[in-house]
Amino acid sequence: DPKIIQKPKYLVAVTGSEKILICEQYLGHNAMYWYRQSAKKPLEFMFSYSYQKLMDNQTASSRFQPQSSKKNHLDLQITALKPDDSATYFCASSQEMGRDWEDTQYFGPGTRLLVL
Amino acid sequence: GDSVTQTEGLVTLTEGLPVMLNCTYQTIYSNPFLFWYVQHLNESPRLLLKSFTDNKRTEHQGFHATLHKSSSSFHLQKSSAQLSDSALYYCALSASSSFSKLVFGQGTSLSVVP
Numbered sequence: 001d002p003k004i005i006q007k008p009k010y011l012v013a014v015t016g017s018e019k020i021l022i023c024e025q026y027l028g029h030n031a032m033y034w035y036r037q038s039a040k041k042p043l044e045f046m047f048s049y050s051y052q053k054l055m056d057n058q059t060a061s062s063r064f065q066p067q068s069s070k071k072n073h074l075d076l077q078i079t080a081l082k083p084d085d086s087a088t089y090f091c092a093s094s095q096e097m098g099r100d101w102e103d104t105q106y107f108g109p110g111t112r113l114l115v116l
Numbered sequence: 117g118d119s120v121t122q123t124e125g126l127v128t129l130t131e132g133l134p135v136m137l138n139c140t141y142q143t144i145y146s147n148p149f150l151f152w153y154v155q156h157l158n159e160s161p162r163l164l165l166k167s168f169t170d171n172k173r174t175e176h177q178g179f180h181a182t183l184h185k186s187s188s189s190f191h192l193q194k195s196s197a198q199l200s201d202s203a204l205y206y207c208a209l210s211a212s213s214s215f216s217k218l219v220f221g222q223g224t225s226l227s228v229v230p
Contacts, residue, residue, distance in 0.1 A: 043206060043220040056216035090160055097216055107160040
């Protein structure tokens with residue numbers, strides 16, 4: 001059974017619209033992350049959360065808003081979508097925030113977003 | 117800020133030949149964690165190796181790497197490439213006061229041919 005679920009798997013959106021990417025992890029982890037992978041850039045860190053609190057934000061645009069309604073959920077709301085937002089968005093999680101040797105980040109299957 | 121530089125672009129190897137993918141990093145922190153992630157086509161990145169200890173070889177699934185802090189390097193090696201090794205390989209760094217993120221290199225695409 002998949003331990004990190006991302007929904008939807010594929011998403012097509014119109015420029016200017018708003019979408020929410022869902023991430024749920026069933027690994028019992030306390031830290032969750034969002035990364036983006038596009039053709040132009042390699043894997044790029046976006047946000048990190050620990051115990052549902054924002055720890056780091058490397059996304060310049062406020063159009064990207066993470067939302068943690070539950071400990072094992074970290075959704076990503078994207079508003080005013082642009083074609084440049086087209087990418088695969090990966091959710092990841094780790095037991096803690098990586099201060100310990102064993103805190104490996106595990107990646108979900110990703111949501112592939114295409115903005116037309 | 118922290119950064120990672122990898123062997124650029126596509127590396128094509130004949131099956132059975134040795135693999136070496138270069139990775140160097142920059143960080144102001146003296147105790148970084150270094151990782152190699154592998155991503156097969158249409159899959160998500162998966163951890164292959166990780167290291168924290170200077171000059172200690174770490175191995176997994178036939179791959180090995182040694183963290184050398186003196187040269188800020190963490191090169192990935194394998195003695196004999198297999199067709200199934202064809203994938204995208206990312207070197208990544210975790211080094212900050214909170215270790216809150218992974219900083220990835222640009223990725224190296226490895227293609228192993230018969």
